[in-house]
Amino acid sequence: MxxxxxxxxxxxxxxxxxxxxxxxxxxxxxxxxxxxxxxxxxxxxxxxxxxxxxxxxxxxxxxxxxxxxxxxxxxxxxxxxxxxxxxxxxxxxxxxxHELGVDPGLVKDGVEAHLQRLLAEHIHTLGHGWSLVRREYMTAIGPVDILAKDSTGVSVAVEIKRRGEIDGVEQLTRYLELMNRDPHLAPVTGVFAAQQIKPQARTLAEDRGIRCVVLDYDALKGIDDAESRLF
Amino acid sequence: MxxxxxxxxxxxxxxxxxxxxxxxxxxxxxxxxxxxxxxxxxxxxxxxxxxxxxxxxxxxxxxxxxxxxxxxxxxxxxxxxxxxxxxxxxxxxxxxxHELGVDPGLVKDGVEAHLQRLLAEHIHTLGHGWSLVRREYMTAIGPVDILAKDSTGVSVAVEIKRRGEIDGVEQLTRYLELMNRDPHLAPVTGVFAAQQIKPQARTLAEDRGIRCVVLDYDALKGIDDAESRLF
DNA sequence: GCCTAGGTCCCGTTA
DNA sequence: TAACGGGGCCTAGGC
The missing domain is CATH 2.70.180.20 (Protein Yojf; Chain: A;)
Structure with a gap:
């Protein structure tokens, strides 16, 4: 250098x-x-x-x-x-x-992948009696972050973002349109989950019947830690 | 420093x-x-x-x-x-x-704003007999980059990007939906103009009846320079 | 002050 | 390899 x-x-x-x-x-x-x-x-x-x-x-x-x-x-x-x-x-x-040598590189924690893992493990925080079907559920146009079932057995597609903006709602809308054409899945409802949801995104989502949920990373991690201490 | x-x-x-x-x-x-x-x-x-x-x-x-x-x-x-x-x-x-002092700062040329100005000034490159209505035409959900009229007097909303991707098409679609509800404007057609258009974006746009145009910044600037030399 | 849109975005991951 | 999605994005402009 x-x-x-x-x-x-x-x-x-x-x-x-x-x-x-x-x-x-x-x-x-x-x-x-x-x-x-x-x-x-x-x-x-x-x-x-x-x-x-x-x-x-x-x-x-x-x-x-x-x-x-x-x-x-x-x-x-x-x-x-x-x-x-x-x-x-x-x-x-x-x-x-100056001679620096090769850098061992950065170790990160706390990004969207962790939110997804935490929410998948504690899917009941979205509703009593909910169950996880799978993470990264593959569709023809890409993977849905989480596919779950609510207490009545209805499929729910969950899109997770750190910051919920309009393009995230558009993305979830495309998934829902496609999945609702599949008779094995339909009807599929949507949940837009983010640490922060922008007003424009919330308006668009609710206008389309998509439920908005604000995630609390620290609270989810708290549940995770508390449960892991039980074992 | x-x-x-x-x-x-x-x-x-x-x-x-x-x-x-x-x-x-x-x-x-x-x-x-x-x-x-x-x-x-x-x-x-x-x-x-x-x-x-x-x-x-x-x-x-x-x-x-x-x-x-x-x-x-x-x-x-x-x-x-x-x-x-x-x-x-x-x-x-x-x-x-080291003592550096305050930096006079960067001068840029060739960003989206310049593309918009050039295309607005030479709107006829989109079609013979076209005319500019205005740049940054305001709607309830945000400004449309360019509003124009084609040779038959029909309104055209133009969305400009340096790189045309799917969210740009979604954005233009929202504008078109809104503007087509306005009896003073309707019908409004759409043009998606970018220096580079991704295949997925092109497919989505054309599926929705939106015309795709690849812009050549240097060519537009060439026209601009040539015309300015006439005066 | 917040919010939105653009970037010489960069950068990882995946089809 | 190309394309897509996320980022401690950053940054400029509008309200």
Whole structure:
């Protein structure tokens, strides 16, 4: 990993064109050749960048560039597309190289998959006498997160989201339309379950007879922990 | 901006929990207090991070941590939530501070807004004799990108995307349903215009009688430039 | 302030 | 390989 602090201007040309005027920035060159251009604020997203696979070449400025005060030019070319990043360096304030090695990677917990597992294991939180048929129930247009039966034996398709928005309701609607055409399953009702449900999504869902349920991840995990302590 | 290369482990606890085992990484502390943890590969996204507004405190390791070889602990706490990042530093290999100043920011060209402007100005590329009614035509459920009239005077709602996927077709369908209930507008036909249209989206659109048009940004810009040169 | 829509989205998973 | 769905999404614009 190479770290360079430099006064520079940057141009990106590819899926769009973008330009950064002359200023002092961090240029970060990773071992795989990718380049990030960071300012001293904003978010984790660089101002500009080139993703791997790509190659970086440091070339001499031409006469016009040298006349403008450019001391070096970086050409970063993506290997599989026409995307190109050009850095015109006017002054180098820091330049260091570091050996990092391969990273063991990130371990996550608490995303949608966990919500789905927890809700499947405690399907009775949706209603007394409910039972799980299966998770990831396959249909012709994709998997339904959970298929269950209510206390009267009627099939229920459950769509789970961390944040319930309109496209999640559309997705569940497509599943319900399809499943209700299957005489072995019909009638199938719908439950839209999310940690948070946007007003537009709730309105659309209820307009279509889909029940909305707000999930509490910590409460579900609490039930899970309490039950596992019994064994 | 502070640049630290260190052997460290990192824990994030907030919207989810995540852990990075001990390895050598770049720790980047920006002027606004935000912290990025980068490995020597992957993408522009850090392995872990804390977004501003947040505060970073460097504290002494406790006895147990010191016994594990920890020489310093960074506690990065988000100012408006319970999100917290903890970095346990085992060895510092580099540590430098740099003054960057405020960045003048990025200038972009070629995003959806530009496509919309270009297509609105050259609406005849969709059909001979077509005319623009207006961009961002407001409806009860949101703005339609472009409302136009074809050569016979029939209203056309145009939805523009850089990449045309299924939810764009759903969006246009909702607009069309609503607008066709308005006797002043009906009948309204639909055009789904994008630089690239996914097969599933095309199938769904055509099944609903929506015409699909692939846009060529460079060609539209060429027309634009050619016309502007006439004046 | 919240909410919506777009992104050089990125990135994993799966058909 | 291409497409689809999720993200600690982030970020800009509208109300």
């Amino acid at each position: 190479r770290l360079v602090i430099a006064r520079c201007s940057v141009d990106y040309d590819g899926r769009l064109t973008a330009h950064l005027p002359l200023a002092t920035r961090l240029l970060l060159v990773k071992a795989d050749g990718s380049v990030l251009v960071h300012s001293d604020g904003g978010s984790y997203k660089p101002l500009n960048w080139m993703s791997p696979p790509c190659t970086m070449a440091e070339v001499e400025p031409d006469e016009a560039q040298a006349g403008d005060g450019v001391v070096a030019v970086w050409r970063v070319q993506h290997a599989k597309s026409e995307d190109r990043l050009t850095v015109l360096i006017h002054e180098v304030l820091h330049d260091s190289e | 502070r640049l630290v290369i260190a052997r460290c482990s990192v824990d994030y606890d907030g919207r989810l929990t995540a852990h990075l085992p001990l390895a050598t990484r770049l720790l980047l502390v920006k002027a606004d207090g935000s912290v990025l943890v980068h490995s020597d590969g992957g993408s522009y996204k850090p392995l872990n991070w804390m977004s501003p507004p947040c505060t970073m405190a460097e504290v002494e390791p406790d006895e147990a941590q010191a016994g594990d070889g920890v020489v310093a602990v960074w506690r990065v706490q988000h100012a408006k939530s319970e999100d917290r990042l903890t970095v346990l530093i085992h060895e510092v290999l580099h540590d430098s501070e």
